[in-house]
Amino acid sequence: MLIKSLNAINFRKFTKLIINDIPESGVITVAGSNESGKTSIGEAICFALFGRTFFQDEKSLFKLVCWGTDLAEVTLTFKTGQGEIYSLWRSVNRKGEIDVRLSQFEENTDIKEDESALTDKETVDDAVSKLLGFDFDAFSNSFYLAQRELTSPDPQSYSIKQMAGIAAYSKITDDLELSNQRNNETIGELQPQVDSNREKLDEINLDETWLPELIDAEETLGSEQKGREQLLGKLNDDDQLYVNNFTSFNSARKSSGLFGVLGKLSFISTIVLGLMWVVNTFYPEVLIEFLLNNFSDSILSSFSIFAEKWLLPAVIVSIVIALLSWVLRKKAKTKMVSLNEEVKDFSGLLDTGHNYVTTLAESLLPERVVQLLHQRDTEPSTLQVLPPREQFNNLTRLISDSLDYQADPEEMSAATSRLTEALKKQDGEVVDLSSKILDDISVEKVRADKAGNLRATLHNLSKAVDKCNYNIDTQTIAIGIMQRAASDSIDKFNQKISDVSAKTLPSFTENRYSELKIAEDFTVQIYSDEKNDYMDFDEISSGTQRQVMLSLRIAMSEQLSINSGNEEQFIFLDEPFAFFDQSRTRSTLENLPKVSDVINQIWISAQEFPDYTKVAKQIECPSDQSELIV
């Protein structure tokens, strides 16, 4: 982060402070005698960025307002590590009330986007913290060296974590540990529900195959019942069929026999009479000679009279009788066939009925359903007991005999009645069984629905528990990675601090000390070339201690810059040379711009600087004026 400009009104001793055209690199000197406002410039930067200064916290900010005025304002324009330019305005009144506005500048323009400016204090502070990548404490422990203040930060402090680049890990670890704690609490809340639902599910002890078996059994019984009802309906319709048909069939059979005999006789007579008529008509002399030789004259005379008057009619009548007999016999046969067809259907019904009454219904049902029904029913039913077999001993024979109406109609009628009665009784029992199974199905469905709901709830609960466990696992792994990453960063940080300090230390101490070691607890040891050994920090003079601390400060600032994403960074050193002698001051001023590739905008305040000091910008604070415009 680099400062582009700093403007203030009524801030501390300045009624107007304008510092523009600030170079991005090099030393910027702020010179002036006591109470000329050198420190106020650093405080103005600090106030703009963090809403407080090193000396004035949030409760005493009203002290920043210039005497005789009511409102102090500071506007700081700065460039972030990403090259974005922001303008940060902050004011405080005599009551200590603060207003703030953060605006982003379009790249390469000076047009302020006021519409999108942030004005809420918390939002601005959050945005500034994100833009800078460090907070006030880290700032005051690194980039802002307040007057007379030159100490090392607490190794356990958040500032050190920010400098080492592990501050974010610390916060994220806290977040994840809190999240893990909440996940554990959630699991703690959900697990009893899971256990309770599982117990309820175990209590239901639902067998997934039981309901389908019951439904299958009910459908089988329903089908059986339907078949029986249809059979009973047909038997009721046809119960007198055999008896009625029996007479007709026998009558037709008699007619068939009678007309058969008559037909044969009339056929023979037709042949004989026809031959006689042919001979008498076409060969009379042969017939007369035959009659003369074998019969008397009177017979011959009678035959002649008969042959002449009746022979032809007799032939015709005989033919008619033969034809009629054939037709009537055919008709009787047709009727018999028809009646046989009817009795065949009827015997089929009897056969089916016989099968029903001689088959145990339980053989059609799943075994477990039968067992259930056996357990439940105290009295034997159709399931277990068939009607007495002797009732139907003759039924098979009757069915066979019925095909030619050989069976006795009375015997057949009685057997049909017994069969119908047995079927009706069984049908009633099948309906009862079906009804009971339907009840079981209803109960089982309720149980299945209940189990289904419990399973769905259990599934959701288990899913939530699994998710919590997964979150805990991954977040624990994340915490582990961050711990290792933090440890790695601290090692690198300490090494870097040592390296950078080693680079600056010789120039700050005129080559008396060239190396230092930093332990994990941030205790410092300095290598003395003269003594050829490491010395503890408190073994060296207080002046040298401050030079070492300045060296450390710059090293830490560089690390904080890099770790906060600021490849270019300003630093404000308020009178750092108070305990430096002339020689070390000169050496330090000459070397400061060279010691870091990152800390390249270096603000230094002092009462005076050597004339030959190379500076990028000089700021002279007048002791007798309240305005400073540079």
Next chain:
Amino acid sequence: MSAELELRWLKTDKVRGASKRFAEFCKEDVRMQAELDNFDIEKYQDAIKIVLGKLSDSSSVEELFNAD
């Protein structure tokens, strides 16, 4: 080393600051962790995403300016 352990999806050149340092560290760390028993690459990758997400949240200023 399997491609999975190279964490190819983790582009160190597309992140910066703390996210970049963390991503670079993970690329090294995963190889050592993979040698341990019960190492689960899926969970490890999810863990990286959690941290990167939070690092990104903690440094994003855009949403503050874009929020109405």
